[in-house]
Structure formats: structure tokens, C-alpha cells
Amino acid sequence: xxxxxxxxxxxxxxxxxxxxxxxxxxxxxxxxxxxxxxxxxxxxxxxxxxxxxxxxxxxxxxxxxxxxxxxxxxxxxxxxxxxxxxxxxxxxxxxxxxxxxxxxxxxxxxxxxxxxxxxxxxxxxxxxxxxxxxxxxxxxxxxxxxxxxxxxxxxxxxxxxxxxxxxxxxxxxxxxxxxxxxxxxxxxxxxxxxxxxxxxxxxxxxxxxxxxxxxxxxxxxxxxxxxxxxxxxxxxxxxxxxxxxxxxxxxxxxxxxxxxxxxxxxxxxxxxxxxxxxxxxxxxxxxxxxxxxxxxxxxxxxxxxxxxxxxxxxxxxxxxxxxxxxxxxxxxxxxxxxxxxxxxxxxxxxxxxxxxxxxxxxxxxxxxxxxxxxxxxxxxxxxxxxxxxxxxxxxxxxxxxxxxxxxxxxxxxxxxxxxxxxxxxxxxxxxxxxxxxxxxxxxxxxxxxxxxxxxxxxx
Amino acid sequence: xxxxxxxxxxxxxxxxxxxxxxxxxxxxxxxxxxxxxxxxxxxxxxxxxxxxxxxxxxxxxxxxxxxxxxxxxxxxxxxxxxxxxxxxxxxxxxxxxxxxxxxxxxxxxxxxxxxxxxxxxxxxxxxxxxxxxxxxxxxxxxxxxxxxxxxxxxxxxxxxxxxxxxxxxxxxxxxxxxxxxxxxxxxxxxxxxxxxxxxxxxxxxxxxxxxxxxxxxxxxxxxxxxxxxxxxxxxxxxxxxxxxxxxxxxxxxxxxxxxxxxxxxxxxxxxxxxxxxxxxxxxxxxxxxxxxxxxxxxxxxxxxxxxxxxxxxxxxxxxxxxxxxxxxxxxx
Numbered sequence: 001x002x003x004x005x006x007x008x009x010x011x012x013x014x015x016x017x018x019x020x021x022x023x024x025x026x027x028x029x030x031x032x033x034x035x036x037x038x039x040x041x042x043x044x045x046x047x048x049x050x051x052x053x054x055x056x057x058x059x060x061x062x063x064x065x066x067x068x069x070x071x072x073x074x075x076x077x078x079x080x081x082x083x084x085x086x087x088x089x090x091x092x093x094x095x096x097x098x099x100x101x102x103x104x105x106x107x108x109x110x111x112x113x114x115x116x117x118x119x120x121x122x123x124x125x126x127x128x129x130x131x132x133x134x135x136x137x138x139x140x141x142x143x144x145x146x147x148x149x150x151x152x153x154x155x156x157x158x159x160x161x162x163x164x165x166x167x168x169x170x171x172x173x174x175x176x177x178x179x180x181x182x183x184x185x186x187x188x189x190x191x192x193x194x195x196x197x198x199x200x201x202x203x204x205x206x207x208x209x210x211x212x213x214x215x216x217x218x219x220x221x222x223x224x225x226x227x228x229x230x231x232x233x234x235x236x237x238x239x240x241x242x243x244x245x246x247x248x249x250x251x252x253x254x255x256x257x258x259x260x261x262x263x264x265x266x267x268x269x270x271x272x273x274x275x276x277x278x279x280x281x282x283x284x285x286x287x288x289x290x291x292x293x294x295x296x297x298x299x300x301x302x303x304x305x306x307x308x309x310x311x312x313x314x315x316x317x318x319x320x321x322x323x324x325x326x327x328x329x330x331x332x333x334x335x336x337x338x339x340x341x342x343x344x345x346x347x348x349x350x351x352x353x354x355x356x357x358x359x360x361x362x363x364x365x366x367x368x369x370x371x372x373x374x375x376x377x378x379x380x381x382x383x384x385x386x387x388x389x390x391x392x393x394x395x396x397x398x399x400x401x402x403x404x405x406x407x408x409x410x411x412x413x414x415x416x417x418x419x420x421x422x423x424x425x426x427x428x429x430x431x432x433x434x435x436x437x438x439x440x441x442x443x444x445x446x447x448x449x450x451x452x453x454x455x456x457x458x459x
Numbered sequence: 460x461x462x463x464x465x466x467x468x469x470x471x472x473x474x475x476x477x478x479x480x481x482x483x484x485x486x487x488x489x490x491x492x493x494x495x496x497x498x499x500x501x502x503x504x505x506x507x508x509x510x511x512x513x514x515x516x517x518x519x520x521x522x523x524x525x526x527x528x529x530x531x532x533x534x535x536x537x538x539x540x541x542x543x544x545x546x547x548x549x550x551x552x553x554x555x556x557x558x559x560x561x562x563x564x565x566x567x568x569x570x571x572x573x574x575x576x577x578x579x580x581x582x583x584x585x586x587x588x589x590x591x592x593x594x595x596x597x598x599x600x601x602x603x604x605x606x607x608x609x610x611x612x613x614x615x616x617x618x619x620x621x622x623x624x625x626x627x628x629x630x631x632x633x634x635x636x637x638x639x640x641x642x643x644x645x646x647x648x649x650x651x652x653x654x655x656x657x658x659x660x661x662x663x664x665x666x667x668x669x670x671x672x673x674x675x676x677x678x679x680x681x682x683x684x685x686x687x688x689x690x691x692x693x694x695x696x697x698x699x700x701x702x703x704x705x706x707x708x709x710x711x712x713x714x715x716x717x718x719x720x721x722x723x724x725x726x727x728x729x730x731x732x733x734x735x736x737x738x739x740x741x742x743x744x745x746x747x748x749x750x751x752x753x754x755x756x757x758x759x760x761x762x763x764x765x766x767x768x769x770x771x772x773x774x775x776x777x778x779x780x781x782x783x784x785x786x787x788x789x790x791x
Contacts, residue, residue, distance in 0.1 A: 258787070262714050265742040287785040288714060288745045 003052055005074040007067040010041050015174055016066045020045055024056045027080040055080040070127045122208055123180035125200030132192040133164045140164055144186045147179045149207035173199055180204040184212035258285035266291050269437040272298045312432040313409045314440050318448035320424045328454035338379055345394050346370040347378040348450040348457055353443055360390035460645040467500045467637040469611035473618035478508055484622055487514040487523055488540025498637045520549040528558045531573040541577035545591045558627040559602030574621045580633040581769050587757035592721040595728045597629045598698045604628040605698040609673035610641035613696055616650030633671040653700035661691035664715040664779050672719040678772035688783050707739045714745035715782045719770050724752030746782040
């Protein structure tokens with residue numbers, strides 16, 4: 001089928017191509033895929049293939065010529081003699097080669113037939129094509145025209161916007177003149193290389209406006225890429241405060257005081273309030289060296305305070321996986337012959353803490369006391385007399401509907417196991433004098449770690 | 460007994476000793492034989508071991524590193540010499556896709572006991588393509604060990620360990636340190652991988668330096684000591700494996716740290732070490748861990764500019780002062 005050969009658009013910003021050489025002479029027989037000519041752009045020299053079989057005729061541009069992109073420079077005809085009148089020098093462009101096959105009857109304005117008389121006849125002028133903006137782009141969504149038919153345009157004026165997979169780009173007219181024809185509507189997806197506008201040098205007597213295809217109208221509204229930004233400033237999330245942290249970090253100004261991690265840890269261990277330093281006007285950031293000053297401030301602050309009891313209590317909470325200990329208890333019962341879960345708990349809690357010789361375990365309302373050996377061997381945990389004085393009480397509330405407890409310090413330190421889901425909450429409560437801060441932290445984290453993975457205990 | 464030896468001679472000794480000890484050890488690379496490398500590190504080896512074990516190759520880094528990987532798989536222990544660390548870019552596939560992964564991908568059937576010795580370090584007026592310090596690039600790849608000797612002593616002991624290691628090892632020597640002397644024992648010794656060296660003890664701040672940055676750290680520590688700030692200087696010696704324990708122990712003691720490496724600062728060795736300290740010693744830190752590295756620009760050719768791009772003892776000492784005084788390092 002006869003068709004036209006145009007200068008292809010090979011680069012994003014290319015508007016002319018330099019014909020380096022013709023590989024076929026006028027009248028030559030060509031097969032689809034044969035190299036017709038070589039074209040040089042800013043970046044590269046490329047070979048242009050024939051899009052169909054036939055004979056090369058009507059060659060209008062010679063080697064060495066610079067030809068505007070989209071301009072027809074030859075025809076592939078059915079016979080070597082079929083030399084239809086070549087298009088005018090700056091004539092309307094034809095279909096881009098790579099879309100010639102699939103554009104159907106509506107192949108754009110450059111049809112080779114003699115200009116038809118009628119509504120469809122297109123004005124003369126420079127063709128503007130749908131550009132190739134991406135490596136593998138084969139069509140572009142026409143977002144909007146920025147000019148109306150008949151408008152005067154400069155070469156650098158934005159003529160339309162096109163959306164590809166990656167972006168929305170504004171495309172300049174590329175020619176000075178007047179908008180003589182708009183051959184696609186906003187919302188249409190147009191194959192690259194297709195002529196979508198004609199810019200005439202003179203003000204056109206008439207203009208043409210039509211759709212690029214007969215396809216049902218595409219969704220015309222361009223995507224709204226910028227959804228309204230929520231106007232209300234997002235609320236700062238509640239700052240999670242470690243459950244073991246007694247430090248009130250609200251400084252005098254209401255902001256969190258700047259303090260080094262080391263000082264925070266030391267303050268935490270001693271139950272000191274960093275905001276005292278801030279309220280005293282001590283310059284931030286605070287470091288470990290400020291600990292003495294913080295201690296002094298804390299003493300001065302505590303002297304008139306009315307609630308020494310509360311300040312002297314410790315309450316720490318840790319989390320452990322329920323499944324770890326449950327599985328271990330089953331194993332211990334079936335394989336190791338240690339069937340008393342309470343004894344296992346006592347052993348796991350006291351191991352490594354030589355001060356804890358007697359541990360009381362309260363389960364289901366019954367309290368039993370255990371003597372724990374210093375060897376860590378769980379099988380060595382034995383039940384003690386009812387009048388033995390426990391160093392630690394374990395309150396086993398697993399399965400009860402309690403998520404956490406806060407009971408206040410008792411005569412002996414109390415470890416409470418709570419939670420009925422996958423996670424156990426382990427809470428240590430004691431008087432400040434019962435354990436040093438370090439010891440309390442170690443006791444709780446060791447115990448929680450062993451509940452998580454009791455096998456660690458055996459290693 | 461020990462004597463003062465240059466880093467260059469220490470490397471030469473290590474390789475010669477291992478070649479005498481194990482006939483499967485051989486050298487290959489550009490200008491390793493007659494020329495003994497541009498830095499004369501390998502002088503004399505071809506005379507002792509012949510051209511069969513000290514092999515000059517064409518300028519073909521991917522080719523000869525590939526040869527070394529294959530030779531290592533088939534039972535030898537090649538030491539492949541990459542004339543400049545900057546050429547690592549040329550051998551990335553051989554090193555990172557083949558050498559680093561063969562043991563894993565063959566289910567343990569193919570190990571690659573290869574040493575790739577190369578160099579790093581700027582201020583030699585060698586311009587941007589011969590001055591880079593690319594240790595972070597290979598330390599990122601699982602399957603490669605990375606050693607960074609900081610003196611002649613480390614250079615010899617680490618090289619011998621590398622040659623005997625059954626896995627690929629990349630050794631970076633600082634090309635400005637080849638003539639630096641240090642005491643090296645007369646008798647044979649090896650330095651195990653993954654053992655940092657405490658080069659100077661101190662209690663106020665830990666300076667962690669690699670390769671020539673150990674010297675920078677020591678000089679900074681010396682300056683600080685005059686002001687009553689006691690700095691501990693640690694040389695990790697190998698980046699992979701990294702002796703985290705020694706680093707963490709020191710930082711728990713001093714509560715402050717500066718990490719110095721001559722690679723670019725962005726996404727580099729210093730960031731990795733700082734992150735590990737943060738993960739393991741956060742509650743002991745009294746100040747943010749700071750990083751010193753090469754400025755994030757191509758290394759300039761202009762001497763005046765080039766000298767500005769590398770960490771200096773003065774800059775490290777100044778940062779250490781700021782940390783120890785408890786001044787705010789960054790905007791709150």
C-alpha cells in the first residue's frame with residue numbers, strides 16, 4: 001500500500017534531521033525493514049527503515065539536506081512509475097513511520113491524495129506532532145491545548161500539554177505563525193509521531209478542529225496530581241514513653257530537654273527528673289557531667305515534697321512472648337519430668353540473682369514457696385516450707401483478663417505476669433530500697449528474656 | 460626482637476615468606492615482576508620465585524582478576540595486585556559477583572582463597588581517578604573480607620593472615636605510607652582478622668581510625684592530651700570482620716566517639732561504625748558519634764585543594780574538644 005516517508009523525530013528536542021545518505025535510489029524496489037536512508041541528529045546517526053514494501057518514489061530531499069521533523073521526503077509506491085505529486089516543501093506531515101500500520105483510516109492530515117475539497121481539507125502549514133518523550137513511549141495523552149484555533153503563536157509558546165507514564169510535559173509550538181488546525185482533543189491518547197496541529201505562516205482563512213480518532217472519547221479530565229494538602233497540621237503522635245521511665249521530660253518551656261542518652265540512662269536509674277535542670281535554667285544540652293547538679297536539685301526538690309512513699313517505689317514493665325514459656329513448660333513436663341510450672345517460673349526468675357533464695361509463686365489463688373539453688377538447674381528447684389520468707393513473689397495472672405497491674409510496693413518485691421494473648425506483660429513492683437535500680441532492671445529484663453526463650457536459660 | 464621496617468618492605472616480606480611456605484601461592488598483576496609495582500613493593504620477588512610465580516599481565520584488570528578467581532577455585536592461592544584501588548570499578552563483577560559468592564552459591568564446594576591487594580589514600584597529587592579510598596565499596600559485599608593495615612607491623616601480619624585465609628580478602632594499603640617505618644618483629648607472626656588494636660588508651664573520647672587515619676587520630680590525641688583531654692585511639696585493622704566488642708567496650712568507657720576513614724563520608728565506613736555504636740552503646744553515649752572522611756567531591760588535582768579534602772589531626776582534635784566540652788553539635 002503506498003505510503004509516505006517522513007523525517008522521523010528521533011530525539012526529544014529535535015526539530016530537524018540531517019539526511020546523511022540515501023541507501024535506496026528513486027525507483028528502487030524496497031522491502032519492509034530495508035534501510036532507506038541515514039539521518040543525523042545532535043547525538044547520533046541512525047538508519048531509517050521502510051515501513052512497507054514497494055518502490056521508492058517522489059524523493060524530495062537529497063543527501064545533505066536538513067529536513068524538518070515530520071516532513072514528507074519520499075513515497076513508497078506500488079510501482080516505480082507511480083510518482084504522485086510530491087507534497088509541497090513545507091507540506092502537511094504524514095504519519096510517523098512507526099505508527100503507520102495501526103492508525104487505520106484516520107491517518108492524519110498528510111494523506112497523499114490531492115487535497116480534497118471540503119470540510120476535511122487541511123490548511124497548509126507546519127505540522128506539529130505528538131512527541132516521543134520517553135524511551136518506550138508509543139502514545140501520549142493530550143492533557144490540554146494552550147492555544148485555540150486561529151491564535152497567533154510563537155515558536156517558544158506552549159502549545160499543549162502531554163502526559164506520559166512518567167510526567168506531564170509542556171510542548172512548544174516550534175513554529176511561528178497561527179494555529180490553523182487542531183487535530184486532536186484534550187483527553188485523547190495519540191500515537192507518537194501523529195500530526196496533531198498545523199501552524200500556518202499566515203493567519204488562516206479557516207481553521208480545522210477535530211478528534212484524532214473515532215474511538216470513544218477518553219476520560220477527558222487529566223489526573224489531579226496534587227490532591228489538596230490537609231490544611232490542619234498533623235497532630236504530633238503521642239510520644240511513646242518507655243514504661244520503665246519515671247522521668248518527667250517536660251522541661252520548663254514544655255519541650256523535651258536536650259540531654260545525652262547517657263545522662264538519660266543515669267537519671268532513669270536514679271529516678272531523677274531531668275526537667276529539674278531545665279527549670280533551674282541550666283544550659284542545654286545536658287550531659288553526664290550534669291548528674292551531680294541534677295542530684296542536688298533533686299534532693300532540694302524532694303525535701304519539701306509530701307509524697308516520699310511514691311518516690312521510693314519502683315515499677316517496671318516488660319513484655320515477653322507467651323508462647324515461649326508455654327512451649328517450654330510442655331517440653332519440661334513431657335521430656336524432662338518437671339511438671340510444676342510454678343517451680344519453673346521460680347527458677348527462671350531467680351537464676352543469676354544469688355540474693356533470691358526463696359521465691360513464692362501465687363497461681364490460681366494458691367501460694368507456694370520454692371527454694372532455688374544457685375546452680376540454675378531448674379530440676380533443682382524444690383518446694384520450701386510454708387513459713388519460709390520469700391525474697392520475691394511471682395504473681396501468675398496469665399489467662400486472667402488483666403492487661404497490666406499497678407498495686408504499689410509490698411513487703412517483698414512482686415513480679416506479676418499478666419496478659420491472655422500472645423504477649424505477656426511482666427511487671428516488677430518493689431520499694432526503692434528493695435533493689436538497686438540496676439538490679440531491678442536486670443532482674444526484670446533477664447526474666448522477660450528467659451520467658452521469651454527459656455532455652456537460653458539452659459545454655 | 461624487632462627492627463624498624465618500611466610498610467613496603469613488610470608487605471614484601473609477608474608475601475615472600477608465604478610463597479616460600481606454600482608453593483601454591485603466586486602473584487599476578489600489572490608490573491609485579493620486573494618493575495616490582497610502581498611503588499617498588501614487590502621488588503626482588505621475581506628474582507627469587509621466577510616468572511612462573513610472579514606473573515606480569517597486560518593492562519586488563521577484569522581479565523587477570525578473573526584468572527585469579529579461577530586459579531583460586533582450582534587449588535592455588537593467588538595474590539592479585541591491583542595497581543590502584545580506583546581500578547576496583549573495573550573488576551567489580553569478578554570480585555563481587557564471582558569471588559564473593561562462589562562459596563555460597565556452590566554449596567561450599569568452590570572456595571576462593573584469593574588476596575586482592577590494592578591501595579587507597581589521597582594527597583599524592585594523583586588526581587581524581589588515582590586517589591580514591593574505596594574500601595566501603597567492597598566492605599558492603601557479603602563474602603569479602605577487608606583489611607586496612609595502619610603500619611608496617613599490621614601490613615605484614617594481616618597480609619600473611621589474608622594469604623592463609625580460605626576466602627577472598629581485599630587488602631587496602633595507603634599508598635602514602637609505603638616508606639613509613641614501624642617496629643616489626645624478626646620472628647614470624649600473624650594478626651588475626653576481627654581483632655582491633657588499642658593504639659593509645661584514654662578515658663574521655665574514643666577515636667576510631669582506619670589505615671593512615673590511625674596516625675591522624677594519634678596526632679589528634681597527642682594534641683588533646685596537652686589540654687587534659689584523654690583520647691583512646693582504636694584501629695579496627697579489619698573492616699570485615701569488624702571487632703565490635705572492642706569498639707563498644709571503649710565507647711562505653713568514654714561515652715564519646717569520632718570515627719575517621721579516608722573514604723568519602725557519605726554512605727561510608729564511618730557511617731557503618733557509627734551506626735553500630737549507636738545500636739550497641741546508645742545509652743552510654745554522652746554526645747553524638749561524629750564521622751570524618753574524605754570530602755564528598757572528586758579528589759582535586761590541585762595540591763592546595765586536595766589537602767583540604769582529607770581529615771586532619773587539627774580538625775579531629777577540634778571536634779573532640781567540642782564533644783568533650785559538651786557543646787551542642789547541631790541545631791536542636
